[in-house]
Amino acid sequence: MTSYNNTTAQSNYQRRKFLLGGFLILSAIIYLIVSTTQSTSRYYYTVDELVIEQTAAIGENVRISGAVIGDSIRYDADDLKLDFTVAHVPGDSDEIVAKGGLARVLHEAIANPNQSRLSVSYQGPMPDLLRDEAQAIMDGHLNEDNVFVADTLLLKCPTKYEDELPGQTNN
Amino acid sequence: MIVNLGYTALLLALICSLYSIVSARVYINTNRYQWVDSARNAVIAVWFLLTLACLSLVYLLTNEHFEIEYVASVSSRAMPWYLKATALWGGQAGSLLFWSWLMSTYTGVVMLRDWSKERDMQPYIITASMLTLAFFISLNAFVENPFNVLWIDSFGNITASVMRPNANLMFTPKDGAGLNPLLRHPGMIIHPPMLYLGFVGFIIPYSFAIGALAVGRTDSVWIRATRRWTLVAWLFLSLGLLLGGRWAYDVLGWGGYWGWDPVEIAALMPWLTGTAFLHSVIIQEKHGMFKRWNMILIILTYALVIFGTFLTRSGVLSSVHAFAQSSIGPLFFMFITITFTISLVLLFRGWETLGSSKTLTSWLSREGLFLLNNLLFMGILVACFWGVIYPLISEIITGQKVTVGPPFYERTTGPQFAALLFLMGIVPLVAWRITTVNRLGHLIWKPTIISLVVPIISMISGVMNFAALLSLWLASLVFCVTIYEFYRGAIARSKSSGNNFYVALWLLISRNRRRYGGYIVHLGVVFMAVGIIGVEMFQTETQGTLALGERMHLGEYSLVYRDLTEFSANDGRVVTRATLTVYKNNKAIGKLEPQRDYYKDSMQRMTIPDIYSTLEGDLYVLLIDWKPVGLQQATFKVYLNPLINWIWIGGFGFILGTLVATWPDQRDRDILTNNKSFAQPL
Numbered sequence: 001m002t003s004y005n006n007t008t009a010q011s012n013y014q015r016r017k018f019l020l021g022g023f024l025i026l027s028a029i030i031y032l033i034v035s036t037t038q039s040t041s042r043y044y045y046t047v048d049e050l051v052i053e054q055t056a057a058i059g060e061n062v063r064i065s066g067a068v069i070g071d072s073i074r075y076d077a078d079d080l081k082l083d084f085t086v087a088h089v090p091g092d093s094d095e096i097v098a099k100g101g102l103a104r105v106l107h108e109a110i111a112n113p114n115q116s117r118l119s120v121s122y123q124g125p126m127p128d129l130l131r132d133e134a135q136a137i138m139d140g141h142l143n144e145d146n147v148f149v150a151d152t153l154l155l156k157c158p159t160k161y162e163d164e165l166p167g168q169t170n171n
Numbered sequence: 172m173i174v175n176l177g178y179t180a181l182l183l184a185l186i187c188s189l190y191s192i193v194s195a196r197v198y199i200n201t202n203r204y205q206w207v208d209s210a211r212n213a214v215i216a217v218w219f220l221l222t223l224a225c226l227s228l229v230y231l232l233t234n235e236h237f238e239i240e241y242v243a244s245v246s247s248r249a250m251p252w253y254l255k256a257t258a259l260w261g262g263q264a265g266s267l268l269f270w271s272w273l274m275s276t277y278t279g280v281v282m283l284r285d286w287s288k289e290r291d292m293q294p295y296i297i298t299a300s301m302l303t304l305a306f307f308i309s310l311n312a313f314v315e316n317p318f319n320v321l322w323i324d325s326f327g328n329i330t331a332s333v334m335r336p337n338a339n340l341m342f343t344p345k346d347g348a349g350l351n352p353l354l355r356h357p358g359m360i361i362h363p364p365m366l367y368l369g370f371v372g373f374i375i376p377y378s379f380a381i382g383a384l385a386v387g388r389t390d391s392v393w394i395r396a397t398r399r400w401t402l403v404a405w406l407f408l409s410l411g412l413l414l415g416g417r418w419a420y421d422v423l424g425w426g427g428y429w430g431w432d433p434v435e436i437a438a439l440m441p442w443l444t445g446t447a448f449l450h451s452v453i454i455q456e457k458h459g460m461f462k463r464w465n466m467i468l469i470i471l472t473y474a475l476v477i478f479g480t481f482l483t484r485s486g487v488l489s490s491v492h493a494f495a496q497s498s499i500g501p502l503f504f505m506f507i508t509i510t511f512t513i514s515l516v517l518l519f520r521g522w523e524t525l526g527s528s529k530t531l532t533s534w535l536s537r538e539g540l541f542l543l544n545n546l547l548f549m550g551i552l553v554a555c556f557w558g559v560i561y562p563l564i565s566e567i568i569t570g571q572k573v574t575v576g577p578p579f580y581e582r583t584t585g586p587q588f589a590a591l592l593f594l595m596g597i598v599p600l601v602a603w604r605i606t607t608v609n610r611l612g613h614l615i616w617k618p619t620i621i622s623l624v625v626p627i628i629s630m631i632s633g634v635m636n637f638a639a640l641l642s643l644w645l646a647s648l649v650f651c652v653t654i655y656e657f658y659r660g661a662i663a664r665s666k667s668s669g670n671n672f673y674v675a676l677w678l679l680i681s682r683n684r685r686r687y688g689g690y691i692v693h694l695g696v697v698f699m700a701v702g703i704i705g706v707e708m709f710q711t712e713t714q715g716t717l718a719l720g721e722r723m724h725l726g727e728y729s730l731v732y733r734d735l736t737e738f739s740a741n742d743g744r745v746v747t748r749a750t751l752t753v754y755k756n757n758k759a760i761g762k763l764e765p766q767r768d769y770y771k772d773s774m775q776r777m778t779i780p781d782i783y784s785t786l787e788g789d790l791y792v793l794l795i796d797w798k799p800v801g802l803q804q805a806t807f808k809v810y811l812n813p814l815i816n817w818i819w820i821g822g823f824g825f826i827l828g829t830l831v832a833t834w835p836d837q838r839d840r841d842i843l844t845n846n847k848s849f850a851q852p853l
Contacts, residue, residue: 014532021534025543029550033557033583040579044562044572063574077796077806078716091572125424125795125808128776139576152576 042139047088051116056142063139064148065089066118067109068155070132082122086136087115102156106133122150129155174239177227178318178333181268184220184275185312187213188305195294195301207290210297211282217304218279221272228265228317229256238343240319240331241265247349247772249742254355260363261350263484264317270480271307273364274371278304281375281400289392292382299378303477306506314499352744352770352777358418366411366438370476372404373445377473380466384517389462389524394452399833401452405445406829412438413822424778426712426791426810428818431577436555437479443555444472447548454541458603462525463518464545470514477507482559533605540598547587547594554583589642592700595693596648599656618651639708646700653690653697680831688832695824698817705788705814714795716806726811728783728790729754730763735797735805744777745769749794749805753783765794765807788813 044063049055056062066086073084087109090096099105109115110133120138130136130153140150191213198206228241233255237243245261246254260266278300286293311317319331323342330336353359379393415435416428429435448468454461481503533539558575565573600614625647626640634640657676660683665675680687715723717732724730734750748766752759763781770777783790789812797805 015530018531018534018539022542022546025546026550029546029553029587032586033550033554036579036582037557037561037575040582041561041565041573041575044574063576075796080714080795080806080808125778125793128424128778131774 044091046091047086047118048116049091050142050148051088051118051146058144059141061139061141063137064118065091065135065137066120067106068130068132068134068136069110069117072119073130075126080124080126082124082126082130083119084130084136085117085119087112087117089135102135103133106135118148119146120148120150122153124153127153127155173227173230174236174318174320177224177231178312178316180220180223180227181308181312181318184217184224184271185305185308187217187220188301188308191217191301192298192305195297198294204290207294207297210294211286214275214282214297214301215279217301218272218275221268221275221308225259225268225272228268229259232256232258235347237345237347238321238341239317240321241317243321243344243347245347245350247347247743249346250349250355251742253360254350257360258350260367261354264311264315264319266363266367267307267315267484268311268317269364270367270371271304271311273367274300274304274307274374277372277375277400284396289382289396291386292379292388292393295382295385296378299381300374303374303378303510310499310502314502349743349772352768352773352775353422356418356422358414358421362411362414362418365407365414369404369406369408369411370438370441370480372400372407373441373469373472373476375400375404376448376469380469381514381517384466384514384521387521387524389521391452391455391459391462394455394465398452401445401449402829402833405442405449406825408438408442408445409825410822412442413819413825417819420815421782422777422779424780424793426710426780426793426812428706428815431558431580433559434479434483436559436580437475437482440552440555441472441475441479443548443552444468444475447545448472450541451545454538458527458529458538460527460529460531460538461542462527463522466518466521466525468545470511470518473514474507474511477503477510481507535601535608535611536605537598537601537603540594540601544591544594544598547591551584551587554580554587558583585638589645592642592645592649592696595696596645596652599652599690615652618655619648622648622651636708639704642700642704646697646704649693649700650697653693656690657687684834685832688828688830688834691828691831692825693828695821695828697821698824699821702814702816702818702821705817706812709813710810712808712810714806714808716804719803723807723809725790725809727755728811729757730790730792730807730809732805732807735803740768743771745771747794747797749797749807751792751807753790763790763792765792767794784816786814786816789815 042061042063043056044065045055047064047066050062050064064086067089069085069087073082075082089105089109090099096102096105099108120136120140122138122140135156137154137156138148138150139152140148143149191210194206194210194213198204198210231239231242232246233252235242235246235248235255237246241262241264245258245265250258258265260269281296281300289296316333319333320335321329321331321342321344322336322339323329324336324339329342330339335341376393376397379397383389383393412435415438419430420426420428448465451461451468452465455465481500484499484503531538531542534543558579562572562574565571597611597615600611602610622644626644629640629643634643657679660679661672661676664670664679665672668675668678670678711726713723713725717723719732719734722729722731730751730753732749732751735747736750737745737747739745746766746768748764751763751765753761753763761783763783765781766779768777768779769775778793778795780791780793782792789810791810791812793808795806795808797803
């Protein structure tokens with residue numbers, strides 16, 4: 001068995017060294033998290049905020065969500081280019097619940113021609129769940145022609161069934 | 172009627188679990204044994220009752236009782252019997268019931284152990300575990316009832332409830348909605364049970380910890396008694412995570428296995444604290460240190476299990492896994508708050524007595540590096556937790572939602588996972604208390620030199636990515652050191668005992684099962700790391716539209732498009748299937764048939780990849796689109812995922828290692844014969 005008896009001064013010195021090391025490691029981890037948050041975070045806007053209030057600069061990475069308009073879906077399979085239009089839906093979940101649930105909000109957003117709309121362009125396989133009245137959650141940026149270029153595309157399909165499962169594609 | 176039987180069993184299970192809590196309390200006050208025995212019997216009765224409730228629901232599912240709301244929502248006539256039966260966990264209400272049943276299995280089995288040495292803790296252990304179980308059962312009984320029947324009134328309004336409302340008739344739909352097509356996959360049949368078994372298994376170490384805190388025991392009995400339970404829960408959680416990845420890879424059709432989706436992270440978080448716990452309890456058992464820290468870790472693990480369930484089931488998140496919006500969110504929130512507060516109060520009450528006379532003095536000791544390992548697991552946990560709650564916090568502070576995505580998680584956890592790999596490489600060679608750099612260097616130089624072979628060969632074959640080379644080196648370092656540890660131990664044993672090398676190796680492992688089981692798990696982690704490095708850093712992809720007989724290339728592989736067929740399957744889907752021949756270096760090696768299923772009822776497409784799988788990597792082919800009949804053109808997306816199968820192979824390392832570590836060893840058997848109180852049911 002190793003002896004655990006150190007003189008007090010010596011053990012205090014070692015303890016301080018030990019604590020300093022721990023402090024440095026923790027600081028490094030916190031720095032890593034904070035700096036990465038700053039460089040990778042993106043604003044989550046609604047279509048209204050993006051189109052009407054023009055909150056994001058052209059080229060700025062943002063996340064938006066909207067209701068997919070089925071008739072607008074165009075897919076060019078030769079170069080996997082997908083274009084469609086989304087209509088504004090509220091971003092706040094309490095507001096969605098107050099208006100009668102996600103399925104109803106999505107349905108009304110598409111039926112209402114005065115709702116603000118946004119063209120989206122995406123490169124990749126067409127997600128299985130992309131269809132009329134699905135909710136699209138997209139990461140990407142607005143280009144000069146006011147088209148939203150999506151890098152990732154996540155879909156949520158509220159149905160009357162319990163198992164609402166969105167699909168997922170990554171670029 | 173079966174539905175009444177099921178619901179009655181559910182209510183009785185709730186009553187029994189509440190009774191066990193009361194009865195345990197009476198024992199604490201009166202100290203009469205018959206009360207704690209009665210509580211124990213009630214805990215076991217809960218298992219029988221929940222088994223009955225689950226069997227009733229399975230019966231209703233397999234016998235097409237569509238008048239039951241749950242059956243109508245997750246099952247349909249066209250589904251094969253095994254999917255009907257496993258639809259038990261295909262929706263919110265049923266999977267909650269299944270969850271409770273699994274938890275009652277753990278709590279029931281733990282009651283069968285010999286309690287004579289932990290009689291003082293037993294009533295508190297019963298209280299902590301049965302309070303949790305009662306919470307889940309009451310969610311089923313009162314909010315998400317799987318036994319709700321559909322009723323129709325004279326205006327045609329349909330409601331669901333247990334009792335028939337006035338002037339209503341039973342409503343039986345002609346067919347059910349059926350399980351979501353995405354869930355009709357073998358991976359989905361076993362992924363949820365594994366994950367749940369992992370989640371609920373942590374109830375055992377948690378309630379033992381609460382028991383120890385409540386009676387003020389500061390020894391490590393609670394840890395020793397639950398060591399195997401924790402390992403088993405940990406193994407199931409690991410396998411659940413892996414199988415989920417496998418399902419995503421096989422079904423979701425984007426060539427990946429992990430997407431940093433909030434629900435995936437919610438399942439990863441208790442795994443992180445659980446893994447940290449498995450490591451730090453070793454220090455408490457050997458040196459009596461880290462007592463408070465272990466309490467914090469197990470309380471945190473339990474809280475994260477409940478938090479993860481809350482995230483998945485309350486509908487607060489948009490995710491591949493999230494269930495529909497549900498009213499159980501606030502109840503969960505209350506439950507987490509209450510249990511977490513009680514746990515912390517108990518912990519602070521016992522804070523002083525949990526101190527240790529020994530202090531850490533050097534980082535370069537096994538204890539120090541174990542602490543560093545724990546710090547890194549916590550660092551990864553904080554990064555994950557921060558990423559999940561950041562949108563909520565930013566909305567509260569600035570009024571605008573700000574989110575982080577996969578790049579955030581990759582950049583914050585990547586370096587920390589790499590540091591953990593490095594620790595895994597050196598810690599086996601570091602002595603307790605303190606090691607000098609010289610001594611470590613003396614032990615480590617041989618494996619280090621051998622481990623450099625892998626990055627050097629990679630560099631010669633053209634890999635110039637620094638991060639890839641570094642992580643490959645770390646993985647090979649861990650591999651070499653671990654193998655070296657087996658070798659060193661076996662050689663030493665064979666010299667001292669005169670046995671030959673293999674006998675010595677066998678004895679070495681069987682006499683130190685926990686240690687070498689752990690090393691086998693480490694080897695599994697190495698394989699997994701190799702797979703992750705391969706697919707994350709070297710994935711290549713291509714796409715193309717081919718006419719019949721045309722060819723496309725990716726790496727050493729090429730594919731020739733041969734045929735396209737379309738047919739109706741008898742479960743209500745239209746299948747379009749393409750046939751391609753795979754060539755490697757211009758030699759035909761196989762056939763691939765990617766397909767697109769279209770479910771007519773739910774109007775859902777499902778793109779199912781076909782994979783040519785080898786240890787070197789997977790050729791993963793998706794059928795993207797095809798031209799109408801006549802032209803016979805089809806578009807394919809092809810991924811080459813190098814080394815990906817090593818991820819799944821690593822999973823077998825987890826299983827084997829955990830089996831070795833949990834198998835009763837000689838010392839246990841000695842204890843068993845001398846002192847029956849250490850007998851454990853696993």
